[in-house]
């Protein structure tokens with residue numbers, strides 16, 4: 001809980017004084033205003049440690065980070081594809097500002113000059129850093145050499161398949177870059193030369209998207225890219241639109257990232273012994289709800305997320321449970337079965353935005369005038385009958401790590 005302990009950092013600074021804490025020379029590259037642009041332009045993967053000399057958490061991380069940088073350099077140096085760098089935030093205020101650093105140490109991942117995840121959230125150990133880099137640098141594309149291989153793929157995620165004339169081309173490089181960004185969302189496959197003949201127009205490359213077969217979580221089943229194959233931005237936008245699922249599974253690993261997107265959660269807490277409800281929920285979201293991007297649709301293993309469930313007055317025995325977490329309050333959808341009644345779930349979600357839910361919270365279920373959910377004028381006088389949000393604690397704040405009770409970020 002580095003941010004929470006910022007005051008601790010200052011206290012220790014006063015006791016120890018900075019001069020005891022000589023910067024550690026090592027294998028990571030000192031990054032600052034003078035070289036950051038050049039590094040971001042020329043390196044595929046950059047992992048940056050934003051630190052200060054006075055924060056004990058930074059000091060404890062330093063030797064681990066340097067050893068990781070040494071090992072990573074040993075293995076991957078020749079490829080020139082990765083830079084492990086450190087930014088002294090006291091000396092490089094502009095760089096720290098640009099990356100919106102609010103706590104030390106913060107680890108950021110950049111790919112082709114773009115911030116991938118807001119933060120590295122894995123374990124802070126030599127082994128974990130090394131594995132992370134190895135995984136990030138692994139080829140995100142699986143090559144197929146016969147068409148039979150295409151039939152045998154496990155298609156429980158969306159697929160992107162590239163039919164290329166040759167591997168050595170700008171268009172394939174683009175596909176590979178896009179795959180690096182979206183490899184967690186979709187599977188990427190590519191074939192070259194003869195094996196792709198007849199599957200693509202003569203003298204041209206072709207990229208297609210095919211939705212997963214088992215989960216109805218994509219908008220379209222099949223689509224061909226008709227844009228400019230040489231444009232990374234265009235291909236990225238198209239692929240992103242195809243791959244990103246309307247309904248996502250929330251886990252302890254991705255909860256913070258999803259929370260940071262800032263959209264209210266519409267969540268299904270399900271029993272993992274009855275996955276049929278997940279399927280039902282996805283189908284309803286996919287086919288019955290307006291596809292506006294005002295909320296995040298999520299599924300959550302009720303066993304794993306017992307704690308927020310408990311705050312709704314529910315237990316595993318009550319599953320499935322649908323609830324909205326608005327980051328202020330949580331609201332339970334009264335009867336799960338009603339998702340099959342036309343418009344009922346949509347109305348429940350809509351009422352979040354026209355204030356009915358908030359109104360009911362304070363006055364009981366007799367809505368008349370719209371009260372914005374963010375209107376706090378009455379909140380102090382009327383006791384809340386709806387539990388507080390359990391996920392707002394994951395928003396960037398001093399308490400962000402408390403809900404999940406994790407220890408991995410507390411180096």
Ligand SMILES: *[C@@H]1O[C@H](CO)[C@@H](O)[C@H](O)[C@H]1NC(C)=O
Nearest residue numbers: 026027028029070073074077
């Ligand atoms: C990485 O390793 C190479 C080869 O051993 C060496 O020349 C280079 O200086 C190292 N880079 C860093 C940043 O330590």
Ligand SMILES: *[C@@H]1O[C@H](CO)[C@@H](O)[C@H](O)[C@H]1NC(C)=O
Nearest residue numbers: 166167168169170171172173
């Ligand atoms: C890749 O293509 C470029 C330009 O078309 C060519 O100069 C280069 O030799 C090719 N590389 C390989 C490994 O075929």
Ligand SMILES: *[C@@H]1O[C@H](CO)[C@@H](O)[C@H](O)[C@H]1NC(C)=O
Nearest residue numbers: 227228229230231232233234
């Ligand atoms: C395709 O994109 C590339 C790279 O952005 C650009 O140079 C090229 O002019 C584009 N081609 C067309 C036909 O728009």
Ligand SMILES: *[C@@H]1O[C@H](CO)[C@@H](O)[C@H](O)[C@H]1NC(C)=O
Nearest residue numbers: 219220241289290291292293
């Ligand atoms: C849903 O998304 C599709 C494709 O993105 C779009 O064409 C359609 O207008 C959207 N419908 C609504 C109700 O937003």
Ligand SMILES: *[C@@H]1O[C@H](CO)[C@@H](O)[C@H](O)[C@H]1NC(C)=O
Nearest residue numbers: 353371372373374375376377
């Ligand atoms: C609440 O949010 C809505 C929409 O963003 C805004 O129009 C309204 O002014 C806000 N109300 C208050 C009291 O902040």
Ligand SMILES: *[C@@H]1O[C@H](CO)[C@@H](O)[C@H](O)[C@H]1NC(C)=O
Nearest residue numbers: 307402403404405406407408
């Ligand atoms: C949080 O973790 C601590 C130590 O790891 C444990 O003692 C405590 O019971 C946990 N709290 C919850 C709510 O799980």
